Amino acid sequence: MNTYPTITIDLILDRVTIKDVLQAILDAILFHRLFGTVKPTTREVFGVTMPGVSDSEMGQLVEEKVELFWKGIEEGMSKRGQIIITFSEKRPKKSWFQVYVGEEDVPWExxxxxxxxKQPRDRDRQKFDAALSNTLTKAIHTMLTHTSSDRGRTAVPLITDATGISPFPIRIAVKIGGVEIG
Incomplete structure (x- = not known):
């Protein structure tokens, strides 16, 4: 059983919006969970201003994962998928006799x-776009509520390495139809 917080965001997208929305959501999550010196940026998606980080390395990682998701959806039979971001910390790994044998990544969030x-009909496009805008607003609210809550703040381990944009390992996994790809 996971002892760390798991935050879920549910989206219903269409082929036109998939890349922009997923990139905006991933950027916003990273904005709230990168603890190094970051250059903030914003992105307008369906009338919602989404925060982000202006960093070429993180931007490339986000683009790669969104593209992988896009290709998985296009090639697969399933029209459902997940992108999972796991933040961890490096801890000394112990063997049976309490001897340290390297490091392991231990997730904290x-x-x-x-x-x-889904593909909305032309007559339903306005309703679909309004629902997506509402979902993005709720997603930002979820991010803000969690990261500023006691549980969200106490989940973050002590920062012992202040170099780089993130003192913690970040893993982004893409699953289509329950199967991890990439």
Whole structure:
């Protein structure tokens, strides 16, 4: 059983919006969970201003994962998938006799973005876009509420390495139809 917080964001997207929305959501999560010196940026998606981080390395990672998700949806039969961001810390790994044998990544927080792809009819487009805008607003609210809550703040381990944009390992996994790809 996971002892760390898991935050879930559910999205219903279409082929036109999938890349922009997923990149905005991932950027916003990273904005709230990177603890190094970051250059903030914003992105407008469906009338919602989403925070982000202006960093070429993180931007490339986000683009790669969103592209992997896109290709998985396009090639697969499933129109549902997940992008899972796991934040961990490095801890000394012990063997049976309490001897340290290297380091291991121990998760301290996980974000799960569930995305379902639907194609709205032309007459339903305005309603679909309004619902997506509302969902993005709720996602930002979820991020703010969690990261500023006691549980969200106490989940973050002590920062012992102040170099780089993130003192913690970040893993972004893509699953389509329950199977991890990439």
């Amino acid at each position: 996980q974000w799960i973005i569930n995305a379902e792809i």
